[in-house]
Amino acid sequence: MRLNVDMRSAYPPRKGSTVQRLFSTAMMVAILGGGGWMFYKGLHLEDIKQILVTGSTAVSQLHHNGDTAGGGSPQPTPTSINLGQQNQSTIRIASFNIQVFGEKKASDTEAMTVIGNVFRNFDIVAVQEIRNKDELFVPKFVQNLNQFTGRTFDYKLGPRLGNTTSKEQYAFIFDTAKIMVSSKYVFTIQDPKNLLHREPYVGLFTVRGVPDQDRFTFMLVNVHTDPDVAKEEMDALAQVFEVLRRQGLGEDDIIMLGDFNTAVPMDPNSTSRVISQDDLAALGRIPDIYPVIQNQPTNVARNRLHDNILFHRPSTTEFTGQGGVFDFEKQFNLTPEQAKRVSDHFPVWAEFSIYEAGISNQMAIGATNTTR
Template identity: 40%
Template sequence: MQRIVSLALLAVLVGGGWTALKGISPQSVQQAVQKVGAAVGPVLAQQGQVQATPTNNPGGQTFGGYVSQQTSGSPLFAPAPTVSAPPSIRIASFNIQVFGDKKASKPYVMRALAQVVRSFDVIAIQEIRTQDDNFIPKFLRDYVNVNAATGVYDARVSDRLGRTNSTEQYAYLFNTATVEVHPNFCAVVPDPQDRLHREPYAALFRTRVVAPYTPFTFTLINIHTDPDEVPQELDALYYVYQQVQRSPIDGAVEDDVILLGDLNTEVPAASRYTPNEYQRRIAPSDFGLLARIPGIAPLIRNQATNARGTRLYDNLLIPSLQTVEYLDSGVMDLRSELGYQLTLEQVLEISDHLPVWGKFSAIEGGSYRSASR
């Protein structure tokens, strides 16, 4: 978000990030900056749309070591639409266990997955396992976009990644009516020291809003850690996060960097269906070096994210002082939130993980709030 808001926040809050684990929730951060937002909102409103920024690198722009083929003077994003977007968006992450040909052979599973996708404006997918290059386009065509009343979804899919023959792909699926992806900056983040089994997949997005409002821009880092190397990979993600956070895009650095995915944090948790006497809140020590990033905060604190309701594996991590657009978060209950009741066995056909999500203002700086809050 805008630096003016970040500086004001520093004046309002001393600490942040992991201090939220000591009784200060992200909602408290949101409440604390309402006065700041009221003061800064008119300034943001006067800024209007983000303008195209010409590049001075005719050979392409560097994004964490990835060189895009952007031509000099090309626009940052496509033109804004002529209608207003909803006041908020939902960003999700979902490890769809072995998402490939076997699941595609079960239309009822694919229909359920399409319902999940349509519940969010952007959803980061992990564990795509197929050799079919058209797998995700066909999923969108045959299931997700069959009901296009709320918008047509598009996708960006990574290369196949992994050290063994069992490779995986990441994907971002997003509602083109409410969100757009940067045309050039969607890339696998290089890992030259081979510290990660699967390199993360990063992309820059912005909401589709019209003047006088400024779109909320944000970078997502999609990751699926190796369950056998979690401590080492969480430490490696500390460097990945900093690499992405410091990488200029069209001459500017995006400070709303959200790391999301299946982190395989072995935190005992519980659900409404499964009590767990060992459940606890997630702690900085569960993230290794990642916890040292200033202000970093997980949105899921004490809810199970696996289908069996016993572990907190998945999360979204935000820079809490910068991302004042944050409004709410949760874990999607696949047993009851698809419009019909499912058994655990039926949910496990969909995935052994549950979608996790965060809700954000569609306006940079959060200058107005969702009517539901």
């Protein structure tokens, strides 16, 4: 199946305002108090009061401040792995579980070259499974990535998480020439009831090079479920998604991406099927939730669909209908053994317009005028 599959026709555009409303006091109490299981890490009473005052202007502040400070400086999806030339009016968002990403992998020059070539295809990548106690590991990786690609990547790095001695970190690695991040609105979701082994890492981003009123602004939610309790964790993630979509700084473009560990069979020699609502547990029951990856294996063994990118389709009309799995084994002519040294997962990706609602205000005005 060709890469350029337009999925927009099945979903009529419907878009709300980027800045929709202030956090409601009642909802904040429910989330942060005893009535709910989830609250934002590090937010106390004074923080909540401040958010109630500034929540509705968060996106506007991001537009004007240009804060880029990083940690250191129901259609089948396309199956083609040739991304081709990127349109200047789009960005590509990816998720990549880089299996046990630490010093051992960093010392494998061949694997790191492949990883570098993967990153050069995307504008922002949500990374899972960073396992390294060295605080300089990710900064050094990004520095080397910039030297290798000639681009200006920066990063946001989450805390070390996990219920066992084996801790992992999430990261967002993004090209500052195209993407801005609000340092104030990057945080880890915390769940006191321990429903999640690795709490999601959240960031608010917007694009560069577009007038303030037109910029695509979006919130990424980086996730990695535990495979033994994936469905239970996806039930909890559904709560995270809904709260962020309804109360997340007025931003309705919530994109949850990562390794969901969905056990969708993809073995061509036995059972293979399209992802179902039940595969995503409560996430799949959110009205109009849209999984970009629906019938492709995302693991290097090519027998499971684990990774995905999810969003509310009527809200995120910036989605161009293009996305898929980046098969680096085929793309770079690797042997199966070489591919396994890179990761046991392929990256997944989706493309979005840089314009809020997929069209700039100037374009919309022009289109309106021509009909009069």
